[in-house]
Amino acid sequence: MVPPRAQLARPLTALRGNDRPAVGGKAASLGELTAAGVPVPSGFAVTTAAYRQAVAALDPDGALGGQIERLDPADRAGIAAVTAWVREAILATPMPADVRDAITTGYQALAGEDGRGAPVAVRSSATIEDSESASFAGLGDTYLWVEGEDAVADHVRYCWASLYSVESVTYRRHQGVPERGLAMGVVVQLMVDPRCAGVMFTRSPVTGDTSVIVIEAGWGLGSALVSGDVTPDSYVVSKVTGEIAKRTVASKLRQHQRDAAGAGVRVAEVPAELRDVPCLADAEILALADLGRRVSEHYGAPQDIEWAITSRGAAAEAGADAALRIVLLQSRPETVWSHRPATPVAAPKPRAFDHVLERLRVPGTAR
């Protein structure tokens, strides 16, 4: 039976965190953020129902899942052979008309009636990504500056296919994730053209310190940070005192920008006069940290956040309304430190001053 149309594509504003099975982790999380009042670029999700309908013909007897589950994560050649076939099949199968219509309708709502001239980001949103047990960070494909109905529909299919990329399947086999129930949603969002962008952790990724927010920032698109093309500026903000406790301004040689020649992204040199300049003003650092704190409080767990700032001009010119020009592109639970058992640093002693007596008994170098 064909599901009703409304379930093939849904606006982000209609989604909540528990919609993960219907739209995938990223879309559900963006919906949850939107509902919490956090600025997120407008968009819609192509649902997992749409995905299932589109790929139903590929695997009529349901044997594919079992075949993949039997693969050895170390057998790269084996994985490559199986997944290449699946990806090609997904890309070759015509998109069902109602799925295509749902995507077109969603895109037109974003872009305006003619459906042209509105670049969007097309982002994978697998049902297993951004869960609290594992991040699956960077495994699903993301396409930036996609423009026009046909291009959007094509890129939705690329995202579907990326569920069966070699990396993604290898990672699933390492983690022992069952294939059954696995599906790919896709987020289609208005493209933001940021002055600078980056990531933010609501606990230190290096030390696990829960009292700070760590922000990393580079010029242009955040993909430059994720891909490792740039050493970002780094800022540490205390949640308790609100002070910027540490700032490291890096020499930022490259940035990711819109490729004016066509769709997508190009790597560009950062102009010499901007390389050693901090890309965030203090007001922006504090506004970002405040947003980070709100998001982690909303989820009740430390978060790993992607953000962008769209306001133009030098960072120093950004005023107190910096918050208005910040958007969050993603928030997922921090998964490294949260999985370590909380071992006490110290325990109470019979007498309070026993702590001092004990400390002075051992040669120490901690200070």
Place this chain on the structure above:
Amino acid sequence: MDSGDPTRSFPLPSEIEAVPGAENWRSMYPYFTRFQPGDDQRFWFYNSMHFPEPMPAFDAITAEIPYTAIGANTTRLFVLPTTLGIEHRIVNGRVYITAIPVTDPAEIGRRAEIFSERAGYYYQNWDRLYAGLKDRIAGLISEIEAITVPELPEFEDVRVVMQSTGVAQNHYVRENFHKCLDLYSKMWHHHTEFLMLGYGAYVVFFEFCKNAFPEINEQTVARMVAGIDVIMYRPDDELKRLAKLAVSAGLAEEFPEGCDPEAVLAALPGRGEAGRAWLAAFDAVRDPWFHVSTGDGFYHHHRSWNENLAVPFAALTRYVRKVSAGESLDRPTATLLAERERIAAEYRALLATDEDRGAFDQMLGVCRLVFPYVEDHKFYCEHWFTTRFFQKIRAFGELLVRKEVLADPDDIFYLQHYEIDQALADLMLAWASGGPPLGAAHWRPVLAERKRMLEVLKTWSPPPALGPVPEALNDPAVQMLWGITQDTIESWYSQSAAGDKREVRGYGASSGIVEGTARVLRDVNEIGTIRDGEILVCPVTAPSWGPIFGKIKAAVSDIGGTMSHAAIVAREYGMPAVVGTGQATKRIKTGQRVRVDGDRGVVTILD
């Protein structure tokens, strides 16, 4: 301290050459302060925190006696398990120190038993014992204030004969001089009585916070602990009170900027009842609050506010202007206290386990128990008592001037205290025999040479450390009192080896970034040269420099941790401060433009 890689070394003590023109510097100090051949194998660091200038001969007592006292305390009284005492050496007039560690585990264990019993007794009875300490220091202050310098008149007072006391005045020359030294020594014994236990409690809490919250700033830890009613703020608070009184009594125009204090004090009686009332209030404040030193009591020329009224008047006139303009001078103590409690509560809530919260409560509790001592002892010891001590020694200098041995009372400070014994013996003998003292011919050439040598020695930039780079810095005294860590030593080493010539690195003690013109003050007497909006660069930021914090934009020091009062004052004034740079005064010149980054602890020379 463990010796590490033998190829990594600061200059060796034996490699330090005399500064041309001051080859005879050794004559100023006792033999036991000289580097020995075996000292080349040990790590030493320049104690620029306490001794930022070359030592006049008498002033070397401010190293000799404190190290006598603190070593006795750690080695023999409290029996610290992992350290004995501190050794000091003087080269080219500068004081280098090192601590003798205990490394044999059996010996550490043996000492730990004794230490636990003794230190435990002090912690358990802290408030009572600390109250006793305050009484004892107050007693020492009364005693030193009561010491007289004999007049040595032509004939002895008749009462000595009629009451048959039988002891002539020349005897009391030596006895009373020695009494000054003895009281100074006792003061230092009491000063160190609580020192290691006080700082130890703080270090334990600091290390806990650093383990639980690796990104936490030392200044944030300090904010959870620091007292609000700190006695070192009191002299400044009294100035604010006097400023308000001046404005409310309609006397504001008597305090123009840059006024001469003596002229103001002379004019006020002419302002009728209001003027006289203000003067009475001023006189009441001067004893004891103006006994605060313009330095921190380690040099004879660190005169008190009472002796250099220009220092308090610089602040007073500014406060009068502010009060006249309707500004409030009050520190928002209720807000500060609430903020301190909020910060502590939020960190406590962020701790991962209930066990941590239990330990946090205990450690913070001990810190707050001991902190009144840590914050307040300096006023009583280094300021009030020490101001009185130097005044008495100067009075003996005046006696030597009256007897025409010295030309100036302050010349006494260019003699070792052992030499002063000789000069006084000469006086005692001459008064007894009826002949002239022989000191003028003997001492005056010596004094002239020493004054000249000290000027030459001021131009020498002492290396921050000497000897091999240690593999591990494990002495609790060095860590606690000087804030010197393995990182500090590495940063000194890399700066001396290579490093960015434009950057001077230290610890961010107060956050913020500013740019401005540097004013390098090597000597507290240059304090008057600082201009509004300059950046202070000094060997050590002394707490009593409080008044100039209203003028400067940022503070940079060679040494000092973020627990120094100056760091607290910088935070109160909301200005960036970088401390513990090792060599800011050596690398930055007055007039250079610098950027002070109090967050990262970096000073950048922009010129």
